[in-house]
Amino acid sequence: xxxxASDTAHRPRRSALYxxxxxxxxxxxxxxxxxxxxxxxxxxxxxxEAKEEARAAAIAAVAEGGFGHRxxxxxxxxxxxxxxxxxxxxxxxxxxxxVLVPKVNSxxxxxxxxxxxxxxxxxxxxxxxxxxxxxxxxxPRIAAMARTTRLSLWIMGTNDLAKEMRAQLTPCRxxxxxxxxxxxxxxxAEGIAILDGVCNEFRDIDLFEAxxxxxxxxxxxxxxxxxxAQIEPCNTVFSPSETDLAWxxxxxxxxxxxxxxxxxxxxxxxxxxxxxxxxxARRLVEVAGLIQAMK
Numbered sequence: 001x002x003x004x005a006s007d008t009a010h011r012p013r014r015s016a017l018y019x020x021x022x023x024x025x026x027x028x029x030x031x032x033x034x035x036x037x038x039x040x041x042x043x044x045x046x047x048x049e050a051k052e053e054a055r056a057a058a059i060a061a062v063a064e065g066g067f068g069h070r071x072x073x074x075x076x077x078x079x080x081x082x083x084x085x086x087x088x089x090x091x092x093x094x095x096x097x098x099v100l101v102p103k104v105n106s107x108x109x110x111x112x113x114x115x116x117x118x119x120x121x122x123x124x125x126x127x128x129x130x131x132x133x134x135x136x137x138x139x140p141r142i143a144a145m146a147r148t149t150r151l152s153l154w155i156m157g158t159n160d161l162a163k164e165m166r167a168q169l170t171p172c173r174x175x176x177x178x179x180x181x182x183x184x185x186x187x188x189a190e191g192i193a194i195l196d197g198v199c200n201e202f203r204d205i206d207l208f209e210a211x212x213x214x215x216x217x218x219x220x221x222x223x224x225x226x227x228x229a230q231i232e233p234c235n236t237v238f239s240p241s242e243t244d245l246a247w248x249x250x251x252x253x254x255x256x257x258x259x260x261x262x263x264x265x266x267x268x269x270x271x272x273x274x275x276x277x278x279x280x281a282r283r284l285v286e287v288a289g290l291i292q293a294m295k
Contacts, residue, residue, distance in 0.1 A: 012291050013037050013071065014222040014238035015231045016155070016195055020045035021058035021074070031066045035231045036222065036294070038067060041075045042087055043102050051083045055090055062096045069294040073098040073127060079112055088116040098125035100155065105134040107141045114149035126150035131157025131197075133164045136179050139186035146190045154187055155224050156180065158197030169200070171207055173214070184219045196220040202227035212237045240288045248281035 016037035019026040022045075030038045040058040042051060058074050074096045076087035091099045099120075101113045113126055126149060128142070135142060145151050158169060158176055167175040180196070187194040196215035199208045212234050215223050222238050225231060240248070247269075254260060254268045255278050265274045 010286065010290065011071065011193075012222075012238075012287060012294065013153075013193060013195060014291075015234040016073075016222060016224045017228065017231060018045065018075070018198070018224060018226055020054065021061070022046050022050045022054035024057065027057065027061045029228070030070070031068070033070075033228055033231060034235060035070060035225070035228075036235075037071045037073065039073045039075055039100060039224070040096075042083070043075050043077050051077065052086075055083070055087055058096075059090050059094050062094050065095075071097045073100045073125075075100040075102065075129075078102050079109075079116065085116070088113070092117045092120035092124070095121075096124065098127045098153070100127040100129065102129045102157070103132050103135075103160070104128040104130065104142060105132055106138050107145050110142060110145040110149055110151055114145075114151070117150060120150075124150065125152045127153040127155060129157045129160075130154050130183055131160035131164075133161070136161075136182065139182055140189065143186040143190040143192055146192050151192065153193040153195070154183065155195045156183060156197035156220075159200070161197075171201075171211060173211070180215075180218050180220075188219070193221050194219075196223040198224050198226045199230070200226070202229050205229065205233055209233045209237065239291055240284045244284055245288055248284040251277055251281040252285065 013036050015035040016039055017030070017033065017035040018039045018041050019030050021027065021040040021042055027040070040061060042054050042058060046054045062072055062074070074091050074094070076091060076099055077083040079085065079088065088099065099117065104110060110128065117124060117126060128151060158173070161176065161179070162169040165175065184194055199211045201207050208230055212223055216237055223234050225234060251268050251273055254266055254273070260266050265272055267273065
């Protein structure tokens with residue numbers, strides 16, 4: 001039985017750092033960084049002449065281990081590129097937690113990638129980049145593939161989407177707001193985890209944090225990153241705050257009172273609180289516990 005979206009959906013993935021697999025120093029440093037996910041990149045960050053060397057380095061790094069609690073994924077080149085088939089075969093035989101595949105357009109693309117992982121370990125996940133105009137029109141259909149394949153997570157690729165749309169990728173991300181909410185809704189409908197796209201500005205941490213909070217507001221589980229300086233602020237934004245946890249614990253305690261048993265709505269701190277809020281509260285406490293356990 002292969003990994004499914006529901007098997008991995010609750011794992012904390014606040015910060016997912018892309019690192020070029022061709023950079024030995026970056027691979028070594030990744031083992032010491034406080035990110036939740038390390039993505040060893042064979043695609044955009046690697047020059048054509050370095051692709052094969054990067055593939056070998058990524059596979060060797062995963063085999064060597066030492067990444068601790070960090071989930072390690074390898075981003076392959078597209079299946080129709082000259083490197084794609086070899087990437088997928090190598091990753092399928094590796095100990096990576098997931099393969100991240102680029103420029104998925106349709107359910108048929110997911111099926112092809114899933115077939116390429118037929119011989120992989122059951123726990124290996126299939127992650128997909130949502131970064132093309134065609135994919136935006138097929139979000140529910142692509143998400144539905146999680147029912148029958150290894151698909152368990154999406155990452156937004158806003159840079160590539162901006163390129164295809166010929167849109168401006170400004171700090172407010174106005175042209176992309178509908179697509180961000182559509183992607184989150186489609187992912188949630190099928191139990192798929194979903195990460196926000198990268199922020200290209202790593203020197204202006206205030207700007208980065210504002211974009212990260214925007215992603216949290218949309219409902220993303222975390223954010224993909226391009227620089228280690230982005231990790232700590234990203235982890236902070238996507239971790240339940242003390243205020244959040246105090247509210248969650250108050251809601252859980254209130255619903256546990258004998259006089260509130262069987263009720264669908266009660267008052268907590270003077271506010272009407274329903275069972276849906278109880279579910280949210282339990283989720284916050286669970287996430288906080290998982291984050292603490294990783295430390």
